[in-house]
Amino acid sequence: MKKILQKLFSLVFLIGVISISTSAQNKPVHIGIDGLTHAHVHGLLQNINKVNAPVQIVGIAESNLDLAQRYSKQYGFDMSIVYSSVEEMIAKTKPEGVMAFNSIYEHLSTVEACLPKGIPVMVEKPLAVNMEHAEKMAKLSDKYKTAVLTNYETTWYASNHKVYDMVNKQHAVGDIRKVIICDGHEGPKEIGCNIEFLDWLTDPVLNGGGAVVDFGCYGANLMTWLMKNERPLSVSATLQQIKPDIYPKVDDEATIVVAYPKSQAIIQGSWNWPFGRKDMEVYGATGYVKALDADNISYRLSKGKVTSEKLPALPAPYNDPFQYFAAVIRGDVKVSAYDLSSLENNLIVVEILDAARESAKTGTIVNLKPNKEY
Incomplete structure (x- = not known):
């Protein structure tokens, strides 16, 4: 009887571990957005209220409040998550990753704000406005061992x-x-x-x-x-x-x-x-x-x-940039x-x-x- 109870306890423990692991995998990754001026941001905002979305938007850095308010009404996010700078957004919301939807020139400033804090970044294509910016990003990625990814449709x-x-x-x-x-x-x-x-x-x-x-x-x-x-x-x-x-x-x-x-x-x-x-x-x-x-x-x-x-x-997470970025942050994809x-x-x-x-x-x-x- 004692052995049976031990086996039952082990089975229940194993099921609990699997359940916790599955729950952690299903839990959306907390994402910050730097900029709303790139129209590709609509692809992310359209998923903001979807059940089982791979990411949860916890903060948005956008100095153009008129633009932010327009998108707030369109997609239903609260203006309380909008901050005037990426530095403030990071400090207040502690995102696990940041996606940049600003100008190509501003990609470098996004990377400079995020990588020293160990926050991975995904920018919209292309990576950088020129090689000077790109090489600075590469040095930061190497120094802080933190990913910089580029998204193409x-x-x-x-x-x-x-x-x-x-x-x-x-x-x-x-x-x-x-x-x-x-x-x-x-x-x-x-x-x-x-x-x-x-x-x-x-x-x-x-x-x-x-x-x-x-x-x-x-x-x-x-x-x-x-x-x-x-x-x-x-x-x-x-x-x-x-x-x-x-x-x-x-x-x-x-x-x-x-x-x-x-x-x-x-x-x-x-x-x-x-x-x-x-x-x-x-x-x-x-x-x-x-x-x-x-x-x-x-x-x-x-x-x-x-x-x-x-x-x-393509199978998930290789069919979608947001699922892919979430999988990279979780360590599910190398x-x-x-x-x-x-x-x-x-x-x-x-x-x-x-x-x-x-x-x-x-x-x-x-x-x-x-x-x-x-």
């Missing part, structure tokens, strides 16, 4: 991951020869972006450029991923102002050519497409595969026929240097964008220094 596309698997794991198309990546839309003003977003998105200092930064970064991120963080040999770019009356300070049309020893990428970022698009074509020595949108691919291997597939969504969100990948992205702007400015091909260390 295309990171969560099942199509892109299928392309990666076919190219790098199955070797289905042979060695990469040419990659064409197209991203953009009709233009931020044309699609109705709010004035707070437009004010910095069309500013050469706060955004670092126009379409070259806004949409060129997608292609640089994906190509760096496909090439497993190999730095390119050279970068050349042509930037244009097709609509100077709408975007007088920045480019609205960008074509970037990124060269490697035996392959190249043509990255086309534009505010002049007739419709929104985010697609990629990878041509190898023996076949090709195309990511047509988030869920659909087509491919032709060797001498076979063209085949199309509709893909299911970020690899080769991941799309990684600091290592995105340092190369910023280097490519810097070189693209330099190439367009000088009219020359920019050769990257070999063996660069960040």
Whole structure:
């Protein structure tokens, strides 16, 4: 009888431990928001009152109170969680992680406020406005052993991951020869972006450029991923102002050519497409595969026929930036240097964008220094 009771006690204890562990995993991660001026913040605010949401917003840093009040009415958060600075928000709310929805230029100040306190940061693409800012972030991440991640919409596309698997794991198309990546839309003003977003998105200092930064970064991120963080040999770019009356300070049309020893990428970022698009074509020595949108691919291997597939969504937490960030903070996901969100990948992205702007400015091909260390 004594042994039976001991076994029952052990079983009850085990169930309790499992229950506590499961409860801890299901408990939302406390997140702070730095800035509301990036329109991508809507994706997070839309989830603010959802049951079983992976994150709970405990504080918002936004000095534009009119904007904060507008979003407060739209999404139902209390203005008591809004603070005038990220430092005050951190001190008052003790977030476990911070997501930045401010200008690209301000990403550095978010990182400088958070990392010394051991608070991981996820910024909206791209990582930084230039390499000077990016290298400062990298040094802080290394010093404080705290993550700095970059969020791209295309990171969560099942199509892109299928392309990666076919190219790098199955070797289905042979060695990469040419990659064409197209991203953009009709233009931020044309699609109705709010004035707070437009004010910095069309500013050469706060955004670092126009379409070259806004949409060129997608292609640089994906190509760096496909090439497993190999730095390119050279970068050349042509930037244009097709609509100077709408975007007088920045480019609205960008074509970037990124060269490697035996392959190249043509990255086309534009505010002049007739419709929104985010697609990629990878041509190898023996076949090709195309990511047509988030869920659909087509491919032709060797001498076979063209085949199309509709893909299911990626499994959680790899299908959503908020679930992913929460999983990283909990320690459930370890970020690899080769991941799309990684600091290592995105340092190369910023280097490519810097070189693209330099190439367009000088009219020359920019050769990257070999063996660069960040």
